[in-house]
Amino acid sequence: MSARILVVEDEDRIRQFLQRGLTFEGYRVESAADGQEALELARDEPPDLVLLDIMLPGMDGVEVCRRLRSAGEVPILMLTAKEAIEDRVAGLDAGADDYLVKPFAFDELLARVRALLRRAQPTQPQVYRFADLELDTGTRRGRRGDEIFDLTAKEYELLELFMRHPRQVLTRDVIFDRVWNYDFGGESNIIEVYVRYLRQKTEVDEKSRLIHTVRGVGYVLREE
Numbered sequence: 001m002s003a004r005i006l007v008v009e010d011e012d013r014i015r016q017f018l019q020r021g022l023t024f025e026g027y028r029v030e031s032a033a034d035g036q037e038a039l040e041l042a043r044d045e046p047p048d049l050v051l052l053d054i055m056l057p058g059m060d061g062v063e064v065c066r067r068l069r070s071a072g073e074v075p076i077l078m079l080t081a082k083e084a085i086e087d088r089v090a091g092l093d094a095g096a097d098d099y100l101v102k103p104f105a106f107d108e109l110l111a112r113v114r115a116l117l118r119r120a121q122p123t124q125p126q127v128y129r130f131a132d133l134e135l136d137t138g139t140r141r142g143r144r145g146d147e148i149f150d151l152t153a154k155e156y157e158l159l160e161l162f163m164r165h166p167r168q169v170l171t172r173d174v175i176f177d178r179v180w181n182y183d184f185g186g187e188s189n190i191i192e193v194y195v196r197y198l199r200q201k202t203e204v205d206e207k208s209r210l211i212h213t214v215r216g217v218g219y220v221l222r223e224e
């Protein structure tokens with residue numbers, strides 16, 4: 001079964017071009033001209049990948065991205081205008097997996113699409129490793145050295161986020177988005193609480209700290 005791609009673009013010419021080109025490549029393509037329509041289509045039948053223009057009427061691409069991301073793990077490739085670096089950053093912060101600057105070559109777009117679909121493939125359990133820390137997505141348990149530990153649902157999600165982005169500073173906003181989906185306000189100390197839980201579990205027997213606080217910003221998984 002070929003992958004299903006949702007194209008979100010308000011400019012008719014570009015949307016039709018993408019739809020034709022991707023269909024020709026063998027993908028099943030659906031398209032939406034605005035964010036609302038896109039979210040409805042994605043809810044009715046979750047796509048395998050979303051191609052999302054950042055400049056949309058009404059709800060912009062960043063907001064659409066945020067909402068898609070809080071609903072699931074679908075790969076999102078953002079299309080941004082030339083030189084709009086802030087858009088790019090906002091898109092990545094909102095959970096986009098990759099971005100492409102307009103105007104782009106169709107071959108380049110295809111290469112990115114293939115890479116994202118390939119990356120999304122392993123729905124089989126896998127084990128993330130960082131230093132002597134492991135996280136098994138199948139059993140949803142962690143291990144540090146010889147010590148295996150259980151995780152609650154939120155602890156697991158938070159640790160998985162760190163393991164997927166080693167050495168990257170994750171801002172509090174990004175952590176809220178990905179793990180709590182805006183259920184809590186920015187004033188809440190919920191992140192601190194869960195980081196403390198994870199440290200208790202990963203620092204048994206005075207093992208070195210791996211989840212570090214970046215003051216005023218967020219947290220990072222790294223070895224000192």
Ligand code: CA
Nearest residue numbers: 010011053055
């Ligand atoms: Ca547009």
